[in-house]
Structures are given as structure tokens and as C-alpha cells.
Ligand code: HEC
Ligand code: HEC
């Protein structure tokens with residue numbers, strides 16, 4: 174036979190624990206990432222591709238740029254808007270998003286991602 178009373182008390186404590194702010198704040202980074210735009214990005218108004226695509230798939234775009242740049246020597250990317258971008262991680266992405274720590278790293282730190290690109294590519298110098 175089981176002890177119904179204890180199970181119910183256990184459930185109440187359990188629910189209390191899982192819904193308490195302590196639980197959600199436990200461990201790392203409780204704050205949701207809030208990537209900041211530089212003035213330059215704000216002025217440009219849009220990214221290389223639509224924001225929804227950039228949010229989920231910027232790594233695919235970077236990979237594609239890298240492959241086509243290095244292997245096929247294709248150095249320019251034409252956006253749907255007709256705007257032409259030089260395919261460069263440092264020279265293009267990080268020129269506009271020059272606040273790497275408050276943009277890229279906001280999400281990456283939160284997700285526990287640390288792209289190894291910066292072993293070779295140079296991070297922008299940021300003024301704090
Ligand atoms: C081992 C060193 C190394 C690492 C690590 C590395 N790259 Fe590169 N990458 C290079 C070199 C060398 C070039 C060629 C540069 C040239 O020809 O001007 C290049 C070129 C590129 C280019 C096109 C040109 C440019 O200036 O950006 C892109 C985009 C790129 N890499 C993205 C990435 C990304 C994204 C990562 C991380 C996921 C990464 N790379 C990691 C060495 C590296
Ligand atoms: C000329 C400026 C400019 C360049 C170059 C640029 N971006 Fe953006 N990026 C923006 C702007 C502006 C937004 C926000 C668009 C919006 O709010 O709809 C954005 C949004 C993003 C987002 C989504 C951010 C979020 O809050 O979810 C990612 C990720 C991103 N960019 C990565 C990149 C990468 C990677 C590159 C290079 C391949 C790049 N950007 C090149 C201006 C730029």
C-alpha cells in the first residue's frame with residue numbers, strides 16, 4: 174500500500190520548487206539574451222538576410238560564405254534587396270555588429286556556444 178498523504182505533500186513541495194524563481198534562476202545565465210544593435214546596424218535597418226533567417230541560420234550563411242569565398246573565390250553576396258556585401262566575417266558582419274560582446278556573445282554565452290572562429294579571425298576591439 175502507498176502513503177497517499179506523503180505523495181501529495183511531495184507533489185506540493187515539488188510543484189513549489191519547479192515553479193519558484195529559485196529554480197529558474199539556478200545554474201547559469203538567468204537573463205534572456207538581448208542582442209544590442211550598434212548605431213551602424215540601426216542605420217542600416219536590415220541584416221544581410223531577413224531577421225528570422227539570421228536568428229536561426231546565421232551559421233549556415235557564414236559557412237556558405239566561407240566555402241564559396243575560399244574555394245570558388247566568390248567574394249560578393251547579393252542580397253534580395255540588391256545590396257552587395259563583401260563576404261567577410263570580420264570585415265562585414267563584425268563591421269556592422271562591432272559590439273560582439275553585447276551582440277553575438279549575448280546569445281552564445283546563454284546557449285553555451287563558443288564558435289572557434291576567433292582563433293584565427295580577429296575580434297573587433299570594443300570600447301566598454
Ligand atoms: C584555422 C584558422 C581559421 C578558423 C578557425 C576559421 N577561419 Fe575563417 N578563414 C580563415 C582563412 C585563412 C580565411 C581566408 C582569408 C582570405 O583569404 O583572405 C578564412 C576565410 C573566411 C571567410 C571569408 C573571408 C573573410 O574575410 O571572412 C569567412 C566568412 C570565414 N572564414 C568564416 C569563418 C567562421 C564562421 C569560422 C568559425 C566557425 C571560421 N571562419 C574559422 C581561417 C580560419
Ligand atoms: C549593414 C549592417 C549589418 C551587417 C553587415 C550584418 N548585419 Fe546582422 N543585423 C543587422 C540589423 C539591422 C539587424 C536587426 C534587424 C531587425 O531588427 O529586424 C541584424 C540582425 C542579426 C541577427 C539576429 C539578431 C537577433 O536579435 O535575433 C543575427 C544573428 C545577425 N544579424 C548576424 C549577422 C551576421 C552573422 C552577419 C554577417 C554574415 C551580419 N549579421 C551582417 C545589421 C547587419
Ligand code: HEC
Nearest residue numbers: 208228231232235266270276277280281284286287288289
Ligand atoms: C539571436 C541569438 C544569436 C546572435 C545575436 C548570434 N548568434 Fe551565433 N549562434 C546562435 C545559436 C543559438 C547558435 C547555435 C546554433 C546551433 O547549434 O544550431 C549559434 C551558432 C553560431 C555559429 C556556429 C558555431 C559552431 O561552432 O558551429 C557561428 C559561427 C556563429 N553563431 C556566429 C555568430 C556571429 C559572428 C554573431 C554576431 C555577428 C552571432 N553568431 C550572433 C545564436 C546567436
